[in-house]
Amino acid sequence: MKSDFDVLMQSKKLDAVLVLGNAENNPPMTYLTGGGHVSAATLIKKRGEPAVLFCNGMERDEAAKSGLKVRLYDEFPWQELLKKAGGDMALMSALRLKAIFIDLGVSGRVGLYGHTDLSSSFATLSNFQKIMPSVELIGETRENSLFMFAMETKDEAEVARIRQMGQVTTEVVRLTAEFLTGCAVGADEVLLNENGTALKLGEVKARINLWLAERGAVPSEGFIFSIGRDAGVPHSQGNPDDLMRLGQTIVFDIYPQEQGGGYFYDFTRTWSLGYATPETKKLYDQVQNVYNRVVENLDLNAKFKDYQALTCDLFEKDGHPTPRTHPASLEGYIHSLGHGVGLNIHERPWSGLTSSDDNLLKPGVVMTIEPGLYYPEQGMGFRIEDTYWVRPDGKIELLAEYSYDFVLTMKNWTSGK
């Protein structure tokens, strides 16, 4: 949680953090600034002190909205620094960073963060390491970084924003289901547009994008709406030219984000329009059974990976390959059970079998539960996913409710037709 930030810095023996990049679409920067249109910013926070945000003069008003102390790069005129650097832009940036560090009295171990341009940052920081050896720059793997630990537990204001995205998500899913089930059905059980042409998957996706935009959400990392074989490949986003046919599995995985790179929600349903084949019905029921068993057993402070193990147990009993029995399989249950959700669509806690024991369902955690089965060669895939919050009182709460119906009844079609 944000309030733990200094304690976490202490536990990682960091004297300061340095965050580079834009304020938007940059989770560590957004976390500390609240977002806003500040580009090419430099945020420095010494342990136990408030953060200072450096920006260009043109963006001072946007930067001020962060509530942080704002200072301008102009205090360290780049023209002079560039002369000192002999015209070398990377060295100029390094000299400016050094001047800022000296001004703020930063030294020791400095954690390095930001979603930003790697090439120029690497050039600047390689120079910086040479000209300011008193500072040790620390990179961290994403899974174990300071920010991942801080972000792992959310305060109520953050949960309110995620819940609001959950509201948007389920509204858009409902609109999608209403639209699909209202379509006429033509030859070969293909859904039709009002003008009688075959409805294409890309047309459905365009509507979904619009419904999201109307509600202030962006499909920033896209979304998955896939049918048939594509539904059997977990991250295949779907082919825009595919037709929507009855009796095929549709995986709809939607993870909208607040505009400007804010909080996400994560949600999946699997549908079969009109009817389901016995084979898909059987597998869907297995996925739903696993989902229910996991959710019923969620416990405060339990290890997240224990539920991945439970999921493997259950799917293996049903005869499916799992990451435990077939680590590189492209069929069966082939991913992990869930992940934290926040400013990153995937963040701590992790549920992989080999994830560390400290990935716990602690109070403040917001995480997905998303078992699935995939058989691309048989043209089918299944996943059910919801986002849950481990509340401060220890109860585990579903953040947005939505039906688990697999077969969606077509309003203008009956199987006898």
Place this chain on the structure above:
Amino acid sequence: MKSDFDVLMQSKKLDAVLVLGNAENNPPMTYLTGGGHVSAATLIKKRGEPAVLFCNGMERDEAAKSGLKVRLYDEFPWQELLKKAGGDMALMSALRLKAIFIDLGVSGRVGLYGHTDLSSSFATLSNFQKIMPSVELIGETRENSLFMFAMETKDEAEVARIRQMGQVTTEVVRLTAEFLTGCAVGADEVLLNENGTALKLGEVKARINLWLAERGAVPSEGFIFSIGRDAGVPHSQGNPDDLMRLGQTIVFDIYPQEQGGGYFYDFTRTWSLGYATPETKKLYDQVQNVYNRVVENLDLNAKFKDYQALTCDLFEKDGHPTPRTHPASLEGYIHSLGHGVGLNIHERPWSGLTSSDDNLLKPGVVMTIEPGLYYPEQGMGFRIEDTYWVRPDGKIELLAEYSYDFVLTMKNWTSGK
């Protein structure tokens, strides 16, 4: 241009390029892959050879859409590598990268690119440098990077996509003007919603977002719609609670991008609703005069910064501070004249007074022309911006036309009222 890539690599003495990160919202990766939902990818291109894209098995179908050779990380099982790394994830990633480099026969000078997570990349690459000293990793400042030079000139397919975004842009600007001029005007010359409440700037922005989404564009870096004092701060995006009042300058700077992090268009108009004060009319005319003078004088293969100098000449004659006379001023003409536009909203060529002489209006360049004047303390700002293409035949073409009217006539209001 993409076809120059190997030659540019040669001129930079790069034996290979390494691009890290997602395929979307990552200009260097999008440039070489065409986009698509591939996360945490590794692209390696040796000079004179086609690029190879490494990804996770789940995303193989999305990766295949790139048309590149796709290989899976699973060829180098991370479990074994993690054991070899003694459980150190950053070292594991470095070992995997080394295995990939050895497999592909990569050595020598390797340029490093990608818009990605700095902390984990820095951790991986710091380890990598220790375990594979035969490779020298090269970071480049953004302004002078290989990709900036390659992207600087566009092929016809790229220009078609930018032109299409220009079409979307001017449609949305027209809808915005129609909406505003159709509003009723209430007390204090404030625009009203249909229900009689005062129209807020945030409500106008929400409509703009929707109109963009309907056309397949995203306001990925936001847009500027600001009035009064905010219009006088070039990058202030506007306060959502501001009211829309007649006779005030509105700066509307809109730079939509294809969904998923594709090509941008860049465009600005300045409006005054109903009427203009003599002071704002005078300054707008000065900006428009400068814009016209610059555009009339654009020449094939001219230095872009020569037009910045011309702009300063003209504005100084009108008595305004410029970057040449007052480098840190927050009033007057306070930015540079334009910039290249492509997969980055700002890219080569640069027009700053100190930009290098090789920033030329070469065939294939797509660039903005955007003179402006800013007087925040007097509550006003002005900018006119269009995007131009230097065609292969040497003609310089405006990519999307739109009126330069400053005063927008209100349909339901007359000054006598």
